[in-house]
Amino acid sequence: xxxKRLLKNKIGLIGVIVIGLNIAVALAAPLLATHDxxxxxxxxxxxxxxxxxxxxxDEYGRDIYSRxxxxxxxxxxxxxxxVVLATVGGVATGAAAGYFGGLVDNVIMRCMxxxxxxxxxxxxxxxxxALGPNLYNVIIALGVVYVPRFARIVRSSVxxxxxxxxxxxxxxxxxxxxxxxxxxxxxxCTAPLIVQATASLAYAILAESSLGFLGLGxxxxxxxxxxILSDARNFMMENPMMTVFPGVAIxxxxxxxxxxxxxxxxxxxxxxx
Amino acid sequence: xLKYILKRIIYLIPTIGMVAVMVFxxxxxxxxxxxxxxxxxxxxxxxxxxxxxALGLNQPLYQQxxxxxxxxxxxxxxxxxxxxxxxxxxxxxxxxxxxxLTTLAxxxxxxxxxxxxxxxxxxxxTKSDYMFMLGTILGVSVPGFWLGLLCLLVFSVQLxxxxxxxxxxxxxxxxxGLRYLLLPAVTLGLFMAAVVARMVRSSMLEVLRLEYxxxxxxxxxxxxxxxxxxxxxxxxxxxxxxxxIQYGMLLGGAVITETVFSLPGLGKYLxxxxxxxxxxxxxxxxxxxxxxxxxxxxxxxxxxxxxxxxIEYK
Numbered sequence: 062x063x064x065k066r067l068l069k070n071k072i073g074l075i076g077v078i079v080i081g082l083n084i085a086v087a088l089a090a091p092l093l094a095t096h097d098x099x100x101x102x103x104x105x106x107x108x109x110x111x112x113x114x115x116x117x118x119d120e121y122g123r124d125i126y127s128r129x130x131x132x133x134x135x136x137x138x139x140x141x142x143x144v145v146l147a148t149v150g151g152v153a154t155g156a157a158a159g160y161f162g163g164l165v166d167n168v169i170m171r172c173m174x175x176x177x178x179x180x181x182x183x184x185x186x187x188x189x190x191a192l193g194p195n196l197y198n199v200i201i202a203l204g205v206v207y208v209p210r211f212a213r214i215v216r217s218s219v220x221x222x223x224x225x226x227x228x229x230x231x232x233x234x235x236x237x238x239x240x241x242x243x244x245x246x247x248x249x250c251t252a253p254l255i256v257q258a259t260a261s262l263a264y265a266i267l268a269e270s271s272l273g274f275l276g277l278g279x280x281x282x283x284x285x286x287x288x289i290l291s292d293a294r295n296f297m298m299e300n301p302m303m304t305v306f307p308g309v310a311i312x313x314x315x316x317x318x319x320x321x322x323x324x325x326x327x328x329x330x331x332x333x334x
Numbered sequence: 335x336l337k338y339i340l341k342r343i344i345y346l347i348p349t350i351g352m353v354a355v356m357v358f359x360x361x362x363x364x365x366x367x368x369x370x371x372x373x374x375x376x377x378x379x380x381x382x383x384x385x386x387x388a389l390g391l392n393q394p395l396y397q398q399x400x401x402x403x404x405x406x407x408x409x410x411x412x413x414x415x416x417x418x419x420x421x422x423x424x425x426x427x428x429x430x431x432x433x434x435l436t437t438l439a440x441x442x443x444x445x446x447x448x449x450x451x452x453x454x455x456x457x458x459x460t461k462s463d464y465m466f467m468l469g470t471i472l473g474v475s476v477p478g479f480w481l482g483l484l485c486l487l488v489f490s491v492q493l494x495x496x497x498x499x500x501x502x503x504x505x506x507x508x509x510x511g512l513r514y515l516l517l518p519a520v521t522l523g524l525f526m527a528a529v530v531a532r533m534v535r536s537s538m539l540e541v542l543r544l545e546y547x548x549x550x551x552x553x554x555x556x557x558x559x560x561x562x563x564x565x566x567x568x569x570x571x572x573x574x575x576x577x578x579i580q581y582g583m584l585l586g587g588a589v590i591t592e593t594v595f596s597l598p599g600l601g602k603y604l605x606x607x608x609x610x611x612x613x614x615x616x617x618x619x620x621x622x623x624x625x626x627x628x629x630x631x632x633x634x635x636x637x638x639x640x641x642x643x644x645i646e647y648k
Contacts, residue, residue: 171348179620180627187357187620189608297486304480305484
């Protein structure tokens, strides 16, 4: 029913198709790539697009098309895991704050306020500056950055839900707090959580590529989209097309999640329209 | 009003305290010995010990924190390990560049977003509205740094309209400085323009449905007056929060934009410091930007009541 409504929404359908294509490309990367994305070829450095190298090559002669294809794997992997981390962290802290209230609520929400006192990308940069740039630290940094957004949503939902009669009834039956939270409260918070998760995926792709561009993402020679653009920057006068393709890949992926996010918001929570 | 401002400032103290704790702990999150990480493996044990002493790393954590807070409160943000220049002096030199960039980006985004958001709401469900929605969704999807690279390539390198290297401060030579800042400001402000425009559109749509707008039209007021004098002012209040949040976000975005356009601002200084493992500079820059961000949010909160008089200063 929900899927039917989502696919009936034209924007949602386009979003699903774009994301589906992205995931398909990431999964089928070994089949779609024409070269090894890490193989250096010093005889073909920074060459423009040709029949052999569809998007040209970078300064080390690596095939940009193959790197962009494999880049979708790294970028989607980082973004999905960071949003999962943020969702789990946000749900746990938001549910605890909203359900238990009092001191627990105060301590948790002041921590969330502090996390939100930094511009998002700056906080990720700060965490990576301390932990050092690698794939898993990027996931941790982006996950931490997005935790407060989920926590606030869950907390406000829990605050209204915990006073409802079905929760009172469950409590009267002798069910414990954890059971009530997982069995009765959290299932009723899923709609805003799905909308937030989809929007966060779009932001995470942008943030991950920005971090990669600054040299704080997955370490080279990993072909993340931000890394490819960072490499392309030094050779953009000689081969301008080097900058075009990875940027288009990032834009399409972000566009897909933004379109899906908008459609999900319309379908799941019309009040937010 | 004054009481309200004081109250809001007092409420900021715990938030600033938490921010200070987080920025302080930054140096302690470094895996291994922070002093060794900063100086590199070639450093002598004496050098490492001297830096540990200088940074107070040999003392208990709580003592380190209170000493650090005490120094920060007196304007001592530490000294750069590499240049030996006080961090606050470097921040003071570079922040005006970042401020001029973000302010120009804000001006650009407001010039684009408010009229287009209003127009889209007035022309709701028409081709113009659909084009607007397409434009805004593209605006939030295009990575700013990529757009910056493309702009550099097209407008600076190919067409030669804007300089691709160097920098002239806008306060030294306004028009020349504007040539250096325009492309970075447009690429930085585009995301904000798209977000604010969507907010203005949805707020305007809500307000235009209200009875007082129908009443204003029934009085025979021109559509221009109805929209500008009656609808926009009320629709602007919710958009103001978005503008405030997004302006703060510009400070984060400036880190990337300044790197793309090689602008000598706070963001570029931070990135260089991270690459050189100059942690006192990293700590100082992050603390400073976070404090500015918190202050921006305070100003937005205070301005909110001006645009929405229903909000009482209690």
